[in-house]
Amino acid sequence: MAAALAEAGAEPLLLPMIDFERAPDQALLSAALDRLAAGEYGWLVISSITTVRALKEVAATRGVGLPALVPPGVRIATIGPSSRRVLEAEGLRVDLAPAGRQSAEGLVELWAYADDAGAAGGDGAGITRVLIPQSNLAAPTLAEGLDARGWSVETVTAYSTVDYPANPERRLVTSLAAGEQAGQEARAVVLSPDEANDELAAGSLDAILAASPSAARRIHDVLHPLEKTRLIAIGEPTAAELERLGIPAATTASAPSPAGIVDAIARSLNP
Structure with missing residues (x-):
């Protein structure tokens, strides 16, 4: 910008x-990502660039890259072009993102009802569970919107939004591939x-x-x-x-x- x-x-x-710290309960986040890797979710919603950084940090602690956390059958949704660019730079494919209204409301508007298999929000395999890793301050708009469309939504705190500066021992410092490609501050x-x-x-x-x-x-x-x-x-x-x-x-x-x-x-x- x-x-x-x-x-x-x-x-x-x-x-x-504002600044960002790792989620205080890493065990909860880790357990949700284990369920993701096991194929228990049809969709993963990554609604912010900071979420990408938080998940990449977890992947690094496991000695793998970010794509290793997401099995091939899981679809990924995001909010807009900036987060899409960051995700794609990390090697993840984005299946759904609003082009017009780039917000949680815009994503919900695109999302199909759970019984509409094969459509924009259907996975065609009967898996109607959605995982949303997010900030501790995230509004419930996205989760409530998908729930109203018949999806089983699970939210988990991936990071904490705090006043600047963050605690150095808990601060998210993992760099993103998109930033590295930009080459300069x-x-x-x-x-x-x-x-x-x-x-x-x-x-x-x-x-x-x-x-x-x-x-x-x-x-x-x-x-x-x-x-x-x-x-x-x-x-x-x-x-x-x-x-x-x-x-x-x-x-x-x-x-x-x-x-x-x-x-x-x-x-x-x-x-």
């Missing part, structure tokens, strides 16, 4: 707000909360991007004043959280991707 913004003529400033200034608030007080920040509902909550708690800047939401769930917090977004990205974010910021600053 920082590289795309810089290329478009913006000055990206990074402010770490985007060059951008990293601010502290105090520095960001000084910039806000001076009215020198034109926009703040909220990249997740968790980040939206931290923005509400940490950054002040927000009246002189525009808030940009990466997607509908983040926009809804900003609205709930009383700091509505000026605009929402049409797609949760670097290009979508650049477009949203450009539209907000230059209507």
Whole structure:
């Protein structure tokens, strides 16, 4: 995102707000992945890039690559192009992902009913169990939506979302193949909360991007004043959280991707 913004003529400033730690109960996650390897699930839903990192870390502790956790008969669903790209770089095939509404709601809309064997959500083999490894703060939208369509959904905490910085002993540090292929980190200034608030007080920040509902909550708690800047939401769930917090977004990205974010910021600053 920082590289795309810089290329478009913006000055990206990074402010770490949230971080990620391994799930506190690794035994529960490990047991769910054992059931996955045994073919007890028809679908695996990976709804975030951080989930990929958490699962890759578990695979590494077992001395295997991420694809070894997923047997050939299991289908994989995800939320959008960024997570699809990351999964494919790790060697996993994505069978279902929304192209339009890239959110949990968009994925549920695509998903067939459990008795519709062979369709988008049917596995054709009578396995109607779905595994969703996720954040400890994940909304129930996806699980409840698939449950309403007749699927047997099991959620398991794959990682914990925490305030930045994470505990060094529990922090997720496993790198992703997609990041390694990119070859370089985007060059951008990293601010502290105090520095960001000084910039806000001076009215020198034109926009703040909220990249997740968790980040939206931290923005509400940490950054002040927000009246002189525009808030940009990466997607509908983040926009809804900003609205709930009383700091509505000026605009929402049409797609949760670097290009979508650049477009949203450009539209907000230059209507």
